[in-house]
Amino acid sequence: MSMSVAELEAARRDPVVFADVMIGRPLWPHQVEVVRSEARYRVICAGRRAGKSHVYGVLALHTAFSRPGMKALIVSAGEVAAKRLFAEVSKMAKAPRLGGSTEDETTSTLILSNGSTIECVPSSAKQVRSAEADLLIVDEAGFVPQDIWESAEPVVLARPGSRVLLSSTPWGALGHFFRQLWRQGMATPDRWVQSWHWPSSVSPLVDVEFLEQIRKRSAPDYFDREYLAKWTDDGSAYFPMAELEGAVADYALLPPEEATGWPAVAGVDWGFKRDANALVLVSVLDDGLLNADRHPDSPVFFVPWLEQEHQLPYAQFVDRVVRVGEYRKGAWDGQNGYWLPWVLAEENGPGEPAVQALRQAARARWGRSTPVRGVWTTNRLKVNGYGALRLLIQQGRMVLPRHPELLKQLHALQTEMLPGGGMRIEVPDNVGHDDLADALMQCMASVRTGPMWRRTELNEEGFSTRSSGEERMTGAGTRLLSEPVPLDFTQAFRSPRAGDGEDDW
Template sequence: MTLAGGLTRQDVERAQEDPVVFAEVMIGDPLFAHQVEVVRSEARYRVICAGRRAGKSHLYAVLALHRAFSRSGSRVLIVSAGETAAKRLFAEVASMAKRPLLGGSAVDETTSTLVLSNGSRVECVPASQKAVRSAEADLLIVDEAGWVGQDVWEAAEPIIAARPGSRVLLASTPWEPVPGHFFRQMWRSGMDAPTQWLESWHWPSSVSPLFDAAWLQWKKETSSPDYYQREYLAEWTESGGSYFPAQELMAAVADYRQLPPDEARGALAVAGVDWGFRRDANALVLVSALDDGDLNLARFPDEPVFYIPFLEEAFHKPYADFIERVVEVGDPTPHWGQGQQGYTLRWLLAEENGVGEPAVQQLRQRARARWGRSTGIRGVWTTNRLKANGYGALRLLIQQGRMVLPRHPELLKQLHALTTEMLPGGGMRIAVPDNVGHDDLADALMQAMASVRTNPIGRWTDRSESLGEVVSTTGGVLLRNRPVPLWRPEAFTAPRAGDASDDW
């Protein structure tokens, strides 16, 4: 009997039994040999240490959809290191589910959950104890597991216990936030002594047939050895020269939800903008005083705690389009039928070097047209002195426990990649070396720090508008997992324009 798309009933039955056949026949996108090896494994825990673009996301989507389509009532949970990554992965799964031979099987689709007509569910969530603790899963996938906290993993792992035949897939680029982190330990164990319970694989970027070998060789010749080894060879490195040590950064990380601009309702923030040039992205990072509901009052009686409520980067986006996006994010004016949206940006610091000068001028023009003002926009020259001051202020707050960072792998990678160099005149250069990687998000955060007061300014008590359960950084700072900024203008200081001087 021939079914839709020329398939026979035997084809469908084979696809239900075998994910490799499912990928080829039902999705029309066959798996590569290195992916097939993982799929064919009988190990209950499968762990992959992978380089960039090695094929992790495609494997996730195939395994997730195969489980959901082939077995009615299945539960698939994909846990990702951050909110942005979780949305990206869900978009890939949802798009794959709409392939012609699978179309019509999805009966409900939200921003994070796909429900099929056979009662199966695929859910993509950012890493947090609340998101995983009450779930059940026949297939648990942890994306960028090296960036997921030990506490989240300990909450997630038991969810497979009550589902017979359940499986776990962990994959990540190399990153060890603390010694003995579960991902590195499990991967090493599975490589050294694979068993029916645990098996591991090593995927350098070159394992993918899609990777351009000539380009990869060029990256090897033009990148620092540590960067190439970590990002493309998928090997752990010891980067003792980092300005922000990994453990110091991870102690400031908490699993909280960022506040999208369309839900900000005029929330107060300062912003930094870094314009993309050649290999970097345009980047926008906001910093706010944290509405912690006095959770940290005993620890910080006179000092505010700061956090990053929103950040965004855009590769290959024209400056004019990114300027419109920045103006949209910082537009707190009420819109007809929608109420107040956007952030109130007390200060916006934008890089004025090179291409930045005309971009800042256009940003002022567009802000004046949409906001009715442009007084809070300052152009900043990113000199060595400015970077030393900005990154120094950021590190001071991190060490004090007064800066909470999101679990955003790209931001954390960039901060960790910053190195220091003492200059002949006694100054200091802090930068991501040209042959190491990007620094757009890190520099945008540094720009925003120009408006943040690090000194005590007196503690305040407000009725808390933050929502959700209490979460904590490893360093012990408490906050709600749906935090909102405090409206306290005194937490910020007026920066000086960065034309003739880079003083703040």
């Protein structure tokens, strides 16, 4: 598809022309304002489906295309998001008039024929500290911690004319860098910082009448945050935002394919009409005794792995859970998978046949007595499970990954006092999903929260950690390494306190 010299030069100069002519997807008016802004820092607070990803791709590809040797770096809040964004950018780069420009493509980097590069990475100081960039894009910046931002921001210092684009749904306390920069750019826009507010309705693809129906059946806080892109306070949230942020650390999740028998308890939540099938693992953190002074008698727990699958048949998700726990003690060396002493699976309603299928598959594949227990998620069970989780978080003994969906679901949990004096904890139907949150809660039925004299015993044995990487710290001060592994300390788990059809604790 030939182009005139004039068209080519216009595309190099103007990202709006580039999007239209080279990619074949013109920008909408609200996107044009951002890509043509001369501000060094461009900051967007956006609702769902407002068009952030297309702006990322256009700016990254235009930067790389405009001059040889240019570098665009896209930092995402998590590894899954980084892979998703890279897939979108890579797809855009295959447009007919750009297809011949890509010289090489890895799992996270595009190299153009002019020597320019586009790289997508998760928020990790190791990933961004030594990088250089002419364009730095931070996706879901509200979920990116201050120390990662402080590592990422300098990558543009030594590149003349470099720019920064920050975008996120509303998340973060008043002092968070994203929220501060966005407010600055809204109040006093100048050549340094300019901000935009994109509610979902700004997109011409959004059905306004359908959006109004969502508003009518949604809780006000939820709709304001997710669709109007407004910050909301904690309201009736069971887990305040500050409490959750205090438990979060930036560490690498350990895929089952790379695990070699590390022990963990698993929680499974089945997706029905709205939610996804979810699997969450909880293990004892091998912290290398970094927290020995702070928690001398008790282990610290963490989430080494989690996943969710939308619209996946139960049979396929059952097979996935079994493969995650494939490791068998005493079997041949070199096998992969977690060692799961207990799997707590939701058995309410349609979950019962799925639990039975999981039991049968586990018995057939694992070759041992099945550790699968059905859990009836009653109000009493959820109060106990989430209560135990919150206790560990408040004590600094539970470390959560910086996983936006998990954090949003935990923050969306609301409390309601019942007429009989009890309490209900749930994500209301008109607020959002709770699949990952409930799967994590189910794990707590097997977690011992009391003291266990672990560190004294380990010190006597001359303990040496198997975790690796740089030191990290949660907002509450719990320390860990950036590539943690579970500690082989199964005494931290017990026979589940939630039996089939019961809610005993």
